[in-house]
Structure formats: C-alpha cells, structure tokens
Amino acid sequence: MVSRVIPVDVFDLVIFGGTGDLARRKILPGLYRRFLAGQMPAESRIIGAARGELSEAEYREQVRAAIAEFVPKARQDTAIEGFLSRLQYVAIDATGTNGWAQLKGLMRENVVRAFYFSVAPGLFGDIAQRLSEHGIADAWSRIVVEKPFGRDLASARALNAVLARHFNETQIYRIDHYLGKETVQNLMAVRFANILFEPLWKAEYIDHVQITVAETVGVNGRGAYYDKSGAMRDMVQNHLMQLLCLIAMEPPYHFDPDAVRDEKLKVIRALKPVPPEDIVRGQYGPGKDEPGYLVHAENPASRTESYIALKVQISNWRWQGVPFYLRTGKRLRARASEIAITFKQPPHAIFDDASGWHENVLVIRLQPNEGMNLMVMIKEPGPGGMRLMQVPLDMSFADAIEDAEDVPDAYERLIMDVIRGNQTLFMRGDEVEAAWAWTDPIIEGWEARGDRPQVYDPGSSGPEDALMLMHRDGRRWREIRE
Ligand code: NAP
Numbered sequence: 001m002v003s004r005v006i007p008v009d010v011f012d013l014v015i016f017g018g019t020g021d022l023a024r025r026k027i028l029p030g031l032y033r034r035f036l037a038g039q040m041p042a043e044s045r046i047i048g049a050a051r052g053e054l055s056e057a058e059y060r061e062q063v064r065a066a067i068a069e070f071v072p073k074a075r076q077d078t079a080i081e082g083f084l085s086r087l088q089y090v091a092i093d094a095t096g097t098n099g100w101a102q103l104k105g106l107m108r109e110n111v112v113r114a115f116y117f118s119v120a121p122g123l124f125g126d127i128a129q130r131l132s133e134h135g136i137a138d139a140w141s142r143i144v145v146e147k148p149f150g151r152d153l154a155s156a157r158a159l160n161a162v163l164a165r166h167f168n169e170t171q172i173y174r175i176d177h178y179l180g181k182e183t184v185q186n187l188m189a190v191r192f193a194n195i196l197f198e199p200l201w202k203a204e205y206i207d208h209v210q211i212t213v214a215e216t217v218g219v220n221g222r223g224a225y226y227d228k229s230g231a232m233r234d235m236v237q238n239h240l241m242q243l244l245c246l247i248a249m250e251p252p253y254h255f256d257p258d259a260v261r262d263e264k265l266k267v268i269r270a271l272k273p274v275p276p277e278d279i280v281r282g283q284y285g286p287g288k289d290e291p292g293y294l295v296h297a298e299n300p301a302s303r304t305e306s307y308i309a310l311k312v313q314i315s316n317w318r319w320q321g322v323p324f325y326l327r328t329g330k331r332l333r334a335r336a337s338e339i340a341i342t343f344k345q346p347p348h349a350i351f352d353d354a355s356g357w358h359e360n361v362l363v364i365r366l367q368p369n370e371g372m373n374l375m376v377m378i379k380e381p382g383p384g385g386m387r388l389m390q391v392p393l394d395m396s397f398a399d400a401i402e403d404a405e406d407v408p409d410a411y412e413r414l415i416m417d418v419i420r421g422n423q424t425l426f427m428r429g430d431e432v433e434a435a436w437a438w439t440d441p442i443i444e445g446w447e448a449r450g451d452r453p454q455v456y457d458p459g460s461s462g463p464e465d466a467l468m469l470m471h472r473d474g475r476r477w478r479e480i481r482e
Pocket of ligand 1: 016017018019020021022023049050051052092093094095117118119120121123146147148
C-alpha cells in the first residue's frame with residue numbers, strides 16, 4: 001500500500017516565529033516533505049516572520065540548515081532549491097508596528113491565507129489583533145495556535161475571547177499534534193469502520209484502559225519554563241485528554257469536524273472530579289551522571305511534577321465503573337506512548353486454570369513504531385493437551401505501508417488540514433475550556449494541600465505510589481518499553 005497524495009489549494013502560509021525551534025524542527029521540515037511529495041501547488045509560498053532583521057537569502061539559508069539537520073539524509077535531494085525559492089521573510093514585531101505593512105503588501109488575493117502562531121503564548125493575542133487591524137486577515141484566512149492554550153480556565157477563556165474578537169471559530173485551529181498521529185486517527189477508523197470492536201466497547205466488556213506517555217528526557221534547557229507548568233498542564237490537560245476522548249467518545253453521526261468535537265466535548269464534561277487518593281505526582285531525582293529535576297528547574301523548592309498518574313472515571317452509561325489510568329512523565333525507563341484497552345474475562349472458563357489464561361488487550365502504540373496489537377488467546381501448538389498462549393495480532397503500521405518514510409508526520413498532516421480547511425483534528429474553544437474546567441480543581445487541590453511530589457529514580461517506571469494506584473485495584477501497569 002502506498003500513501004496517496006492529494007494536492008491542496010494554493011496557499012500563503014505565514015509562520016510567526018519562523019526562526020524558532022518549532023519552526024526549524026517540525027514545521028519547515030514538514031512542509032519540505034509535503035513539497036517533495038508533490039502536495040504543495042507551485043504558486044504556494046511560505047513567509048517566515050520574526051523580529052530578527054534577516055534578508056530573504058539569509059532566511060533561506062537558515063531553513064536549508066534546518067532541513068539538513070532535521071530531515072533524514074535520504075530525503076535531502078536537489079529539490080531543496082525549488083522549496084527554498086518558495087520562502088520569503090518579513091521582519092515583524094508582534095507587539096509593535098514594525099513589519100505589518102510589508103506583510104500586508106505580500107498577501108495575495110484569492111489564495112488560502114494561513115497564519116501559524118509559532119511564538120510564545122503571550123503573543124497570540126497581539127498577533128491576532130494586528131492581523132485584523134492591518135486588514136491582513138480576510139475571509140480566506142485561518143490561524144493556527146500552538147500550545148499551551150492557557151494555563152487554567154480563566155486564561156484559556158481570556159485567550160478564546162481575544163481570538164474571537166478577530167476571528168470566527170471556524171478560522172481558529174488549536175493544534176494538538178497528538179491528533180495528527182497516524183495511529184490516533186487509526187483508532188477512530190478501527191472503532192467506527194469495523195463492526196468488531198464497537199459492540200464490546202463498553203463497561204460490560206472492558207475492564208480498564210491505560211494511557212501512557214513516557215519520555216526518557218528530562219526538562220534540561222527548558223526547566224525554568226516547565227517548572228511553571230508541570231506534567232498535568234503540559235501533557236494531561238491536552239494530549240492525554242485528547243487520547244482519552246477518542247477512546248471514550250460515542251460514534252459521531254458523521255466524520256465531520258463539529259460532530260467529532262461535540263462527542264469529545266461530552267466525554268470531557270462527563271469526567272468525574274479526581275479525589276486526592278487517585279492522583280500520584282512525582283519528580284525525578286538525580287541520576288548517576290545527571291542532576292535531578294530541582295537542578296534542571298533551577299528551583300530547589302519546586303513542587304512541580306515531572307510525572308503524574310491518575311485514575312480517571314467517566315460518569316456516563318458506557319463507561320460506568322471502568323477506570324482510565326493515565327500516566328506521563330519525564331526521565332522514565334523508555335520513550336514509549338501507548339493506549340492499552342484491557343477486556344474482561346470470558347463469563348465462563350471452559351479451560352483449566354492451569355492453561356494460562358490472559359486477558360485480551362488492544363494496544364495502540366503511538367511511539368515508537370506506530371501500530372496496533374490485539375493480544376488474543378490461541379492454543380499452544382503441538383500435542384500435550386489444551387494449553388493456551390497469548391499471541392499478538394500485529395497491525396504494525398510500517399508493515400502495511402510500502403514506504404513508511406512517506407507517511408506524513410503529525411505536523412505535516414495537520415498543516416495540510418489547515419490549508420484544506422478541515423478542523424476535525426483541532427481542538428474547539430469549548431473543548432479546551434472544558435478540559436481546563438476539569439483540570440483546575442485537581443491542581444488547586446494539591447496546591448491547597450501543599451502536596452509534594454514523590455521523588456523517583458531516573459530510568460525507572462516512576463514513583464512507587466503510582467504502582468500502588470493500580471495494585472490496590474488488583475491491576476498492574478504495563479511495562480514501559482520501546
Ligand atoms: P522559540 O524557539 O523561542 O522561538 C520563538 C520565535 O518567535 C522566534 O522565531 C522568535 O524570533 C519569534 N519571536 C519572539 N518574539 C517575537 C515578537 N515580539 N514578534 C515576532 N516574533 C517574535 O520558541 P519555540 O520553541 O519555537 O515555540 C514556539 C511556540 O510553539 C510556543 O508557543 C511553544 O509553546 C510552542 N511549542 C513548541 C514546541 C517545541 O518543540 N519547540 C512544542 C510544542 C509547542 P525573534 O526573537 O527573532 O523575534
């Protein structure tokens with residue numbers, strides 16, 4: 001199977017923060033790959049915008065260097081000149097007057113205009129306001145807003161209100177790159193395009209769900225920033241919440257942006273408050289050769305968590321009594337993200353206890369090696385009676401696609417969705433606010449109690465108490481491994 005490329009309309013994409021880390025590592029390399037795939041119509045242009053006074057030639061050289069660094073060598077062919085020729089640059093100050101008239105002069109009529117806000121969140125409102133005041137945003141325009149979208153409900157509401165002053169909700173693309181991952185979308189395909197799973201997708205048949213996003217890296221380099229956020233704000237409120245929604249939502253009436261987002265919103269609103277005993281927070285301690293979180297965070301008194309595990313319950317008919325265990329953390333044993341849905345035992349056991357029964361588990365791996373595995377029981381081959389063994393039905397994505405390198409990464413896919421005007425994989429304003437409305441009391445709770453995170457060893461699976469969170473329910477976390 002080869003992935004199909006459907007060209008998009010001609011566009012002008014302005015990247016505010018076009019010289020920043022995200023633009024260099026993800027956005028520009030992603031656009032280059034889409035260019036190589038033939039998805040970018042010839043007249044499309046990319047305009048970098050930042051305060052630095054760069055000539056067009058200097059900017060192109062910066063982008064060439066970014067592509068050399070972040071695109072696999074095999075993809076760096078001579079086409080790069082063609083790609084670079086699409087690039088322009090404007091020196092602009094998001095908080096001042098410099099550069100806006102020039103940007104307006106560059107805009108063309110009757111092509112899609114997309115404005116990617118790849119800058120610090122404090123500048124989102126300034127840019128939206130100036131785009132509108134300078135008449136740069138028109139009916140063709142759309143804006144892409146990076147995370148974090150607020151740090152609590154009040155700030156998210158304020159940001160939504162500022163953006164709404166200048167743009168309609170249908171023009172605002174709040175990005176969560178987890179939703180652009182192939183497997184995450186596959187989760188929807190598996191659930192809603194097959195009859196197999198949906199009848200079993202409920203409390204009657206599902207024992208519990210585990211969602212794990214584990215990183216091996218610490219917060220080095222961004223410690224001071226991260227310390228104001230923590231794992232709950234940085235990962236759970238957005239990425240893990242989105243994954244939970246896709247597992248738990250009802251089938252939408254159609255694969256349509258608002259139909260999908262309406263169903264996700266209902267899940268978020270149905271989340272129960274989480275009591276303190278169902279929350280475990282951790283901070284990585286020092287390792288053999290590396291200092292611990294407190295040094296990285298440059299704050300010896302920090303109570304910010306670099307790890308969190310939660311037992312989450314959804315109060316609706318489908319999920320009554322089914323715990324969703326979420327965990328995410330830094331400096332853990334392996335870099336691995338997965339969702340595991342564990343089914344219940346068959347109602348009656350016809351095989352002996354000794355036959356080695358295991359639960360059916362559907363594992364959706366997000367990284368590394370995106371793919372799905374369904375763990376099923378079969379008879380152990382050979383004579384000697386009926387012994388059972390667990391084997392994976394492997395739906396590894398790389399195996400199904402001839403050239404997995406051609407599969408767009410999350411950012412590429414999402415940027416192309418912006419150009420197409422498809423908001424399905426972007427968060428709507430009310431979704432983000434509902435997520436904060438659930439998150440805020442949890443954070444306020446531990447702040448009011450003065451809870452300290454438990455220290456865990458770097459390279460481990462996280463704090464001891466997180467193991468207990470599941471042990472006391474008679475369950476176990478899956479091993480964190482690549
Ligand atoms: P960064 O490396 O600090 O880059 C910031 C960019 O904004 C630079 O191009 C900078 O260039 C420009 N800029 C700063 N002040 C400006 C102003 N007043 N007017 C116009 N441009 C200005 O930040 P980043 O890591 O790329 O992050 C960008 C956004 O993406 C942030 O919201 C971040 O939370 C989000 N994000 C980043 C990552 C990541 O992996 N980096 C991941 C997820 C989300 P000048 O200084 O020359 O103006």
